[in-house]
Amino acid sequence: MKSKKGLSMKDIAKLSGVSVATVSRVLNNNGRFSEETRKKVMEVVEKFNYQTNLVARSLRTNRSQIIGVIVPDITNEFFAAIVLAIESYCFLKGYSVFICNTNEDEEKETAYFKDLIAKGIDGLIYISGKSDKISKETLLKDIPIVFIDRKPNISSNDIVYIASDNYKGGVLATEALIKRGCRNIMILKDIRNLSTVTQRYLGYRDTLMKYNINLGEEYIVNVKKVDFEEARKAVKESIKKGLTFDSIFACTDWLAMGAIAALKEEKIAIPDRVKVIGFDNISISKYSHPAISTISQNPEKLGKTAAKVLLDLIEGKTNKTTNYILPVELVLRETT
Amino acid sequence: MKSKKGLSMKDIAKLSGVSVATVSRVLNNNGRFSEETRKKVMEVVEKFNYQTNLVARSLRTNRSQIIGVIVPDITNEFFAAIVLAIESYCFLKGYSVFICNTNEDEEKETAYFKDLIAKGIDGLIYISGKSDKISKETLLKDIPIVFIDRKPNISSNDIVYIASDNYKGGVLATEALIKRGCRNIMILKDIRNLSTVTQRYLGYRDTLMKYNINLGEEYIVNVKKVDFEEARKAVKESIKKGLTFDSIFACTDWLAMGAIAALKEEKIAIPDRVKVIGFDNISISKYSHPAISTISQNPEKLGKTAAKVLLDLIEGKTNKTTNYILPVELVLRETT
DNA sequence: GAATTCTGTTAAATTTTTTCATAAATAATC
DNA sequence: GATTATTTATGAAAAAATTTAACAGAATTC
Helix, strand or coil: CCCCCCCCHHHHHHHHCCCHHHHHHHHHCCCCCCHHHHHHHHHHHHHCCCCCCHHHHHHHHCCCCEEEEEECCCCCHHHHHHHHHHHHHHHHCCCEEEEEECCCCHHHHHHHHHHHHHCCCCEEEEECCCCCCCHHHHHHCCCCEEEECCCCCCCCCCEEEEEECHHHHHHHHHHHHHHCCCCCEEEEEECCCCHHHHHHHHHHHHHHHHCCCCCCHHHEEEECCCCHHHHHHHHHHHHHCCCCCCEEEECCHHHHHHHHHHHHHCCCCCCCCCEEECCECCHHHHHECCCCEEEECCHHHHHHHHHHHHHHHHCCCCCCCCCEEECCEEECCCCC | CCCCCCCCHHHHHHHHCCCHHHHHHHHHCCCCCCHHHHHHHHHHHHHCCCCCCHHHHHHHHCCCCEEEEEECCCCCHHHHHHHHHHHHHHHHCCCEEEEEECCCCHHHHHHHHHHHHHCCCCEEEEECCCCCCCHHHHHHCCCCEEEECCCCCCCCCCEEEEEECHHHHHHHHHHHHHHCCCCCEEEEEECCCCHHHHHHHHHHHHHHHHCCCCCCHHHEEEECCCCHHHHHHHHHHHHHCCCCCCEEEECCHHHHHHHHHHHHHCCCCCCCCCEEEEEECCHHHHHECCCCEEEECCHHHHHHHHHHHHHHHHCCCCCCCCCEEECCEEECCCCC
16 A cells, blocks of 8 residues: 655645745744745645644644543443534544543553553543553553543542532432332442442432331342343342332433333333333433433533543643533433 | 653663664564563563554554544444444554544535544545545545445545445335235435435335336435434325325334334324334334334444455555445334 | 674654744834 | 844754664674
């Protein structure tokens, strides 16, 4: 693959009869030059459709106008929406984004992180990553980092954390069920204690306490993976064990989907005998049957906020390290 | 944001008492060096966790180990699955990917294309892009390009086209409906004549002909946008107009979703009075009510194939410009 | 003693930005 | 109006980190 290399500044300089430095000055509107030379240079630039070699610029300036986004799974609608928002904002501001799917694989995360640094990214957005492993290395290079969704267990000047109000979401979901007469509320959640899930759980727990509801450990049903099948099996098992519950707070819409499948199979009427509420408000929750009540997050806002904060940090427009907690909303549909 | 720049080869050279070139040779396992020096160098490299500056390498070698992916909307599950497959394969092979959402905006497409070239990408995957606008510029720089899904209206040595067998999909869908007794089959499709949709339509048309079914123009219902609401409105309008149809072939699952919503609102029984079949087999089609029969594509295979072909082209392992048409499958569910 | 092999050094190349120096033009001073 | 001071425009050269090619010296083999 021989590549017909494009013109370089040197060529432009020669063609327009000035020095390389002058071309650079004109192109970047930086330093002094006469109107006359500007015109001369720009004519040649346009005639030959000259494009700056961004690799060379990056080497020289140590700035790349590139950020990295590390995300578990872009196939997940919620993450995809966040990424889209990041990408859109970055495009507007002249940044490109490296997309890095980790599938929660720590090794892949570390490998990507190193590679991104070596490629000279200006900043990094970490969506729900494992976040602990890289802490030390991260802090050595100091590019700004923004965490979305999952809280990092490290802190630094250049680190910001952005998430939805998961605690409030847990409260809203639980209260919605209690207001509809439920007392035996099962919570269906990821077994790993991710900050997001933990917050939702705490909202649930505190709300039960507030209403003087006391439930045994068996009402906390953990699944190994946030996945339709896992949820279906777990709920089915609880039914088989004879657990009496009148509602399920699923910490994810996909878990809710699985729970509903189990209930249907057992011919348990929704919402009459058991009510269900999910979390995330992914599109499927609206169109599945029955339509799932849920707590909606705003992934666009999460993504845009993250991108904005990161770019501001990169460009030195801010250096405050405040965290952002975005509001959630209760969406009532047919399962409650 | 002062950046504590990492060590350079020069530092490693100094620290291990050899020359820069020697360090390079050791690191790239290129040229000759003694085992002794190798050890000396690697010790220092590991001790200080040296990372090659990929920007400098890229500048010198004119190779970046980066590819670009231009995609209309990563939020679309089908595209997301393709992108994930691309990314996974690239990661395995040591490439990173720039993700570029265009939202079908031609200007954004062109801007991204230029930027990607300036950033020195080694190759490009175009998913269902507008593909015509950039043709000339594309061919000037000669990096290999692989098109997925939508057929480019240009051809070149370095261009490959990969898609599902959309024609066959159209045939399968239409035959499935005919076999279930349908004769008045509406086709619901995107008004833009994208190669994918056109192929599906031709499959439909030819199948009707094969079975001697003759339908008026009014059975071809076009929507401006592939979108739930558009489909709902369009189908509703056809009903109001008094069109008699016993089935709908929707060229996309999302269109099928909208069609079903319209039918439900009009209290038309599915599949008893009207059967529906979609295209793509996105996850929602399985879980919506009634579950949608559809033609399944294999986005993972599309993405992986595209990535493999592109990387082979980049690395000169192949230079054949064959196109790939991947098989589709009929998935029967409740709407037929 | 010549040819071959091995090892390491030096210098050039990639493209852009920046610093420094010089030349030219303009303004300020007496 | 001549001299100095200031401003403006431009070019030359260095720097950024790496790879590669040319080269030189030493060791080995024939």
